[in-house]
Amino acid sequence: MKINKVFELLNIAPQPFTKLGLEKDITGITDDSRQVSPGQVFTAVEGHEADGHDYILEACRNGAALIVGSKKPENIPVPFLYVEHPRRALGILAAAFYQYPARDKRIIGVTGTNGKTTITHLLHHLLESSGFSCGRFGTVGNYMNGKSVEGFQTTPGVVDLHKCLYESRDDVIVMEVSSHGLDQHRLEGVSFDITIFTNLQQDHLDYHPSMEEYFKAKSKLFFMMKERGQAIIHVDDPWGDRLSNLLRGEGLAVTSIGGNDACDIQIDEVSDEGIRFLEGGKPSYYPTPIAGVYNSYNTLQACTAAAYLGVSKGTMVDALESFPGIPGRFEQYSMPNGAHVIIDYAHTADSIRHILQTAARQFDGNITHVFGFRGNRDESKRPSMLQASAEWSDGYILTLDDLNAVSHEDMTAALSKLHEEEGRAHGRIIPDRTSAIKTAVEAGGEGDVIIITGKGHETYKQSYQRPFSSDRETIVNLRNEMKTDVHQYQ
Ligand SMILES: CC(=O)N[C@H]1[C@@H](OP(=O)(O)OP(=O)(O)OC[C@H]2O[C@@H](n3ccc(=O)[nH]c3=O)[C@H](O)[C@@H]2O)O[C@H](CO)[C@@H](O)[C@@H]1O[C@H](C)C(=O)N[C@@H](C)C(=O)N[C@H](CCC(=O)O)C(=O)O
Numbered sequence: 001m002k003i004n005k006v007f008e009l010l011n012i013a014p015q016p017f018t019k020l021g022l023e024k025d026i027t028g029i030t031d032d033s034r035q036v037s038p039g040q041v042f043t044a045v046e047g048h049e050a051d052g053h054d055y056i057l058e059a060c061r062n063g064a065a066l067i068v069g070s071k072k073p074e075n076i077p078v079p080f081l082y083v084e085h086p087r088r089a090l091g092i093l094a095a096a097f098y099q100y101p102a103r104d105k106r107i108i109g110v111t112g113t114n115g116k117t118t119i120t121h122l123l124h125h126l127l128e129s130s131g132f133s134c135g136r137f138g139t140v141g142n143y144m145n146g147k148s149v150e151g152f153q154t155t156p157g158v159v160d161l162h163k164c165l166y167e168s169r170d171d172v173i174v175m176e177v178s179s180h181g182l183d184q185h186r187l188e189g190v191s192f193d194i195t196i197f198t199n200l201q202q203d204h205l206d207y208h209p210s211m212e213e214y215f216k217a218k219s220k221l222f223f224m225m226k227e228r229g230q231a232i233i234h235v236d237d238p239w240g241d242r243l244s245n246l247l248r249g250e251g252l253a254v255t256s257i258g259g260n261d262a263c264d265i266q267i268d269e270v271s272d273e274g275i276r277f278l279e280g281g282k283p284s285y286y287p288t289p290i291a292g293v294y295n296s297y298n299t300l301q302a303c304t305a306a307a308y309l310g311v312s313k314g315t316m317v318d319a320l321e322s323f324p325g326i327p328g329r330f331e332q333y334s335m336p337n338g339a340h341v342i343i344d345y346a347h348t349a350d351s352i353r354h355i356l357q358t359a360a361r362q363f364d365g366n367i368t369h370v371f372g373f374r375g376n377r378d379e380s381k382r383p384s385m386l387q388a389s390a391e392w393s394d395g396y397i398l399t400l401d402d403l404n405a406v407s408h409e410d411m412t413a414a415l416s417k418l419h420e421e422e423g424r425a426h427g428r429i430i431p432d433r434t435s436a437i438k439t440a441v442e443a444g445g446e447g448d449v450i451i452i453t454g455k456g457h458e459t460y461k462q463s464y465q466r467p468f469s470s471d472r473e474t475i476v477n478l479r480n481e482m483k484t485d486v487h488q489y490q
Pocket residue numbers: 031032033034044045046047048049050051052053055152153154155156157158178179180181184186
C-alpha cells in the first residue's frame with residue numbers, strides 16, 4: 001500500500017511532505033510503538049492503561065514512516081496526520097493494508113454475555129462436518145486453516161484480526177464478538193453475513209457505565225451486516241426482544257427465536273436433552289450435545305445459522321452426535337469416591353443458576369459449588385452470584401479466582417463480607433483454590449456433584465498450595481491420587 005493511499009483512506013488531502021514520497025510503500029500498520037519496524041504507520045491510540053501519543057517518539061526511533069493520531073506532538077522527525085478517531089483510523093488502514101480480507105469470506109459474528117464460545121464451537125463443528133472449511137476466533141483460542149492457533153483475546157485487536165483474515169484460507173469464519181471489541185473498533189472493516197445475539201446479563205460493568213451502554217455496545221454488531229445479512233436473535237431475553245424491534249424498525253432482516261407465537265422460530269419445549277420448535281408451522285427437533293437447557297438454546301441458534309449456509313437438518317443432527325465438547329464448558333469427571341465433578345466457565349449470576357439447576361436435575365446427591373470472583377472486575381455482580389449459589393447449591397466454598405493485582409488479604413476480606421451479607425450461612429471460605437477443590441471433592445460421595453466455576457479452560461494466574469496450573473489439572477491429579485478409574489470428558 002502506497003503512502004498516498006493512507007491520505008485517501010483517512011480523507012486527508014495529501015500534504016507536501018518533502019522527502020517522504022507519496023508513491024513509497026508502507027510496510028505495515030500498528031498501534032504499538034514496541035512493534036514498529038521501519039516503514040510502518042504508527043497510529044497513536046488513547047487507551048485505558050496508556051496513551052499511545054506518549055510513545056510517538058519511540059515509534060519514530062523504531063523507523064515509523066508516518067504517525068497518525070488525535071494530538072499533534074511537538075518536534076517529531078516524522079510526518080503526523082491528525083484524525084479525530086485514531087482507533088477507527090487504525091481499523092480503516094489495517095483493512096486496506098491487508099486488502100480487505102473479510103470481503104472474500106462469509107463471516108458469522110456471535111455476541112451476548114453468555115453462549116458465544118459455545119455457539120461458535122457448535123457452528124464450527126456443524127460447518128466443518130458438512131464440508132466447509134471454517135475458521136473460528138474466540139475466548140478459547142483461534143482455529144485457522146485446519147489448525148489451532150493461540151489467541152490472546154476473545155475478539156482480536158483490529159490489526160491482528162485483518163492479518164488473520166488475510167492469512168486464512170477458510171471459506172467461513174465464526175467469531176465471538178465482545179462488547180469491548182465493538183466499543184474499541186476492533187471490528188472496523190468487517191461486515192457480517194450472519195449475526196447472533198444470545199442474551200444480556202449483568203457483567204462487565206467495570207468497563208461499561210451501565211447496562212444501557214453495554215447493550216448499545218453489543219447492538220453495534222447488528223449494524224455491521226452485509227446488505228443481505230441476517231440477524232438471529234433470542235427474543236425471550238428482554239434485551240434480545242428490544243434489539244429485534246430496533247433492527248426491524250431499521251428494515252434489517254431478523255430471525256427471532258423464542259417462546260412467543262409471533263417468533264419466526266417458535267420454541268415449543270426445551271430440556272437438557274434438546275429443543276422442540278416450530279419453523280414455518282412445521283415441528284422440528286435438535287438434540288443438544290452439551291447438558292443444560294441453555295445449551296439447547298445455543299444449539300438451536302447455531303443450527304439456525306448453519307441452515308442459512310445451506311446445511312441440511314439431517315447433516316446437523318449427525319454432526320451434533322459427534323460434537324467433541326468445549327474445554328471448560330460443562331467438562332465432567334467421575335471421581336473414585338463416586339462423586340462427580342463439573343468444571344465450567346459460568347461467571348454471571350444467571351449462568352451459575354443455570355448450571356446448578358442443571359446439576360440438580362441430573363444428579364441425586366448434594367451439590368457443592370466452588371467459586372470466587374475476579375479481582376478488579378465488575379464487583380456489582382458479586383452479590384447476585386453468591387445469592388444464586390446459596391439458593392441453588394447445598395453448600396458453597398468461596399475461594400480465590402484471578403486476583404488481577406488485588407491483594408490476597410483484600411480479596412479474602414471481600415469474600416468474608418459477601419459471605420456474611422449474602423451467603424445465608426450456606427457455605428464457607430477456603431481461599432486457596434486447590435485446597436478448596438480438594439476439600440469439596442474428598443467430602444463427596446456416590447451421586448454428589450462438585451461444580452467448580454469461573455476459570456473453565458483457563459490456566460491459573462497465581463500459584464496455590466498445590467502446584468497445579470488449572471482446575472482441570474487439579475482435578476486430574478486429585479483423581480489420580482484417589483486411585484483413578486473413570487474419566488469422562490465430553
Ligand atoms: C480494557 C481493554 O479492553 N483494553 C484493551 C485495549 O487496550 P488499550 O487500547 O486500552 O491499550 P493500553 O494498554 O491502554 O495502551 C494504549 C495504546 O498505547 C500503546 N502503547 C502502550 C505501551 C507502549 O510502550 N507503547 C505503545 O504504543 C498500546 O499499543 C495501545 O495502542 O485495546 C487493546 C488492543 O485491542 C487490548 O489488547 C486491551 O485488552 C486488554 C488486554 C484486556 O484485558 N481486555 C479485556 C477486558 C477484553 O477486551 N476482553 C474482551 C472479552 C470480554 C468478555 O466477553 O469476557 C475481549 O474481547 O477479549
